[in-house]
Amino acid sequence: MTLAEYAGMQTRRDFFRSCAGGIGTIALSQLMAAESAPAVNPLAAKAAHFPGKAKNVIFLFMAGAPSQMDLFDPKPELMKWNGKSLPPSRTKDLKLAFIKPTATLMGSPRIFKPYGQSGMELSDYIPHVASCADDICLVRSMYSDAFNHHPGESLLMTGSPLSGRPTMGAWACYGLGSEAQNLPGFVVLSSGTGTSAGSNNWSSGFLPSTYQGVPFRSSGEPILYVANPAGVSVETQRASLDAMRDLNQQHYQQTGNQEITSRIAAYELAFRMQASSPGLIDFSKESPATIEMYGINREASRAYGTNCLLARRMVERGVRFVMLAHSSWDDHENLTKHLKTNCDITDQPAAALIKDLKQRGMLDSTLVVWGGEFGRTPMTQMNRPDQADNAGRDHHPNGYSMWLAGGGIRGGQVIGKTDDLGLEVAEEKVHVHDLQATILHAMGLDHKRLTYRHMGRDFRLTDVEGNVVRKMLG
């Protein structure tokens, strides 16, 4: 018998009945009571503050900072300044990481044209996402306070540039619990080279570790330690869990320690996760068209496409928050070449995710967010002056782009503007905290009410800032 058959055959109640040899009826009823008590399962679904359209979030996290003026924010004026330095009056207040204010400007070699009924102007490097223009809300007026990666990623995910705060996914699970029966509420999928902030991007911070993001892999052992060790068959695992449960139960009768019933429930959930996670990565029941659509047959987009399809399958199974981290877009050098590579990897799968969710009627209840920790400068970074194609762009938190789709977001609109050279936001500024407030709002959570008391203070995702951007919502 396979693990999946075990899990499929028996409801939990049947299971306890049939295996209840060692447990008395009192114990059984306590176990069942424990199962429904919220204290036992901190991930049980909870009511939102108010009705929110987004039941789930898929955050396509583009770590390293993608170049907005080569993808989302056309700047014809910049071409006129190509190769020239800005007058000091325009640069004196810029914060720059590597380059100096005298660095020359670089027009984008990309070709922009309008897409969809909305006529959203997008780059030729992202034709697939461009074909979803009417579903996405493009924000061209994002800004951040941090201009280095780790603090920037931390600010985006936790609301603070310093380590140690809970991340957005952890907050979402803390606020709403999870509908997933056999999977964690917050799952992380990665591709590429690893993010700057590492586990700080999915940490539960000072929230209980129940809410932490669980890294998930698309091949081999999907969750760390989810596979039985060598020599432990399903039968052995089940027999072992039965013995542990009975012995734990006996000890519970001795001590009355409630944590024991929680422990039993946690071990049973672990067993169900073991049963269901291999099925999650088995795509054999997906149609060839779906596989094709996500670009899983193409070498370049295979890994990312697989993660996007996994994200959809997780959302189907009730996972509250899925983060797909792809790194790195940190193109200080060889921008054109690297950007093409990253777009080849991510463009088709990201668009497929929107289309697939839409065709399944899931887009309304699933919020998809695309973006990185900040953007890139209109100025050139030239680490190898002897090689013309070496040009890259430096970090730029003062004005960059992100997009959102589904989950109650009104598509086909552009929010905000940067100035003619893309140095600063010119209209409708959206701070990272505003984005966070809006994401929580879409989920039915008031960012000011979603708090946790720690070190004598009520903390929240948006720190002490953040305003919901009403215009984003439908």
Next chain:
Amino acid sequence: MDGRALVKLAPVILRLILPFALVCLAAAETTPVEFSRDVEPIFRTRCQGCHGAKQQMSGLRLDRGEDAMRGGYSGAVIVPRKSADSRLIQMVAGAVEGRIMPPAGEKLSAAEIGVLRAWIDQGAVWPAGSTVAATVVRPKSSHWSLQPIQRPAIPAVRTAAWVRNPIDAFILERLESEKIAPAPEADKNTLLRRLSLDLIGLPPTPAEVAAFLADKSSDAYERAVDRLMASPHYGEKWARHWLDQARYADSDGYEKDSRRPHAWRYRQWVIDAFNRDMPFDQFTVEQIAGDLLPGATIEQRVATGFHRNTLTNREGGVNINQFRFEQLVDRAAAVGTVWLGLTVGCAQCHDHKYDPISQKDFYQLFAFFNNAEEVNIEAPMAGEQGPYLRARNDYYRERRKLLDEYKVTELQPEWERKMIAAADTPGKWTDLDVAFDTVQKMVDGGEKILRTPPAQRTRHQQDAITDHMVRWYSQVSGDEKFKELKFKELRKKLADLEAAFPDLSQAQTLAESPEHQPTYLRVRGDWRQNGVEVHPNTPAVLPALTAAGEANRLTLARWIVGRDNPLMARVAVNRMWQELFGQGLVATSEDFGTQGARPSHPQLLDWLAGDFMDGGWGMKRMVKRMVMSAAYRQSSAARHELDARDPNNTLIARQSAFRLPAELIRDSVLSASGLLYPAIGGKSVQPPLPEAVVKLAFGNNDWVTWKETTGPERYRRGMYITYQRTIPYPVLANFDAPDAGAPSCRRQRSNTPLQALNLLNDPVFVEAAQALAERTLREAPADSKDRIAYAFELCLARKPAPAETDRLLGYFERQKSILAAEPESATKLYPVEPEKVTRVEAAAWVGLSRVLLNLDEFLTRE
């Protein structure tokens, strides 16, 4: 949408928006104004609630001329004759984007603003005599934790026979007033296991259990306590709790998360301090300011490693001043949390919202740390010096040979010239800018070393800069030339050479800089916005700094341990109590402020604090007092009759049962299975870690490497596992070990399915189950029931009850039948040829061991 712009980008935006904003300012009155008739009433009725005698938000008070003219934290708010330039006017007019004063209630009318403008434009005269008479008083607080520590009398109780020491009198008095009897004493097995886990963090061996059960003498318990407290493992157990507060880790944190190869030397100091029972005042002074003690020893300087546990950002492009600021904020906040139990860090951006800590107080505390430099010193352990001195010349001869052979000696002077040129003329050579930035980030004091002539550098400085050049030379040479020089190969050879020769241990310390750094309050906590200058001082609500002479870290440390400080002794004894009773008398052991919990037994807390001080701050003495009490010895079994009245056991009507901390789970597993390598102290180790976890680090572990420790060292206790901040070891992360980003005074105790998967399936724990099976087969009598009893006792320090034996026997038979049908499984579970039993049987013992190691009771200290 955005009220933050001015705060974060203030200077920029101020210049941009003010000319426009001022257009809408109310016009100034043109008739003469009289201060007491026209102006003072506005200040009194509209401003002084927040900017008056009682509180001075943002450091501003508008009830006294001198103070009003001095302004607030961000500087002057009244510029005589220039009302449009006066911040006071800008704020009341709402000319500062998104902000207006007063922040609540009615705005000032155009007429009122006009009056204020006219008063300023007419010279802002504040006549003498119109000032509210005020004397400088230190603010007072009635909050319990800020009151002097009282020495309460030991209360009388009815059931005096239960009382073993004064602790019990306080506990029992409360219970009797609630008409609750204390819980019975736990059985001897439980007591010994509890003591053992609490004092040394390891379960007792069957022999220790047997000896304790056999000892019927009246002082058997006390002798067990003394034996455990004398064990060198005592220092490990208590050091781990302290290292949480010290935010100890073996890496920098942030993106690159570089290893800190010398961090362990501070951990070593902490373990030794606990084992030598260093008094808590000395323990405190040495960590805060050991380097400033007269004739500071190496060990006293090592102690300042406490401050070096702060994170370091070596990310390219980081602004050095910003991260030095972040580090100092962390150091000041950490001292506040760890020794004062106050969340002073909340006052980084503004006056504390709840506690009487002003923003100025915070930066005065910060100022104590502003003059300190990070210095790595040689801190040899016993036995290192001789071999090192004997080998040193050979090492440097070999190293020199390699550097010559690979042309480093030849190329380095030119490379250094380029780096200095980049430092002197930024922006001129864009490729060199990046290379120089990397030197600054990756080599501590890199620029200073470059500017020191090679002959005057210490060997560590010279080696560091040379190693850096070898590592990063491609930034200057280009990839092709770099390959041609084979510097990658050289790097490996240099590392191998270093590993092959004995070296001296080093330590990360703080040292006071000879150059005085002025400290400024930072407006809204923004490192770029200097406010008024501040000087080192202690929070005004606490007793004043009395020491004569210059205020520095040492005077701060001595003030903290002073008897007048109402906080430190209370905070310290409360955290010891928390370790021994599951939660503190003040449940929020990190926060003794107004938002924290109030003490459940205030008199007991004070009695303990006073006793701690009177007893010469002896930590072992205090721990012993607590574990000797009858309160500590109570059974931890639930008392459901009290569920409604005392759900959290705040009355201490029983002991508490709680899940072991992450490290102790590993330690117990290794100990029961016989795998534990019990060496005390030393460097960190890297037990097996799945590659998939390492890969999640930045740059797919280009930076972070995990070189699996071989030999017995891989079975060291959990506290020695390399704590790599961005990829915390799974068992630590899953079982709520803190992330070491800030002091952690108490741990979460979650209960999750990932913990179950970790313990069931992690190869480290499977190996332990195999070892436990092998040990049982080797050491126990051949009967199955005897073997079960033996393994059971190794894990749980008690014999199984008959029902438990039956259930385990049932499992054992079931395992055998499953494995008989899966012979290849049996081979995998028990890979070696067993001696006394069949392979299937041996494998079934592995399964049974795995069950025992996963039991809730095994993971719980009862």
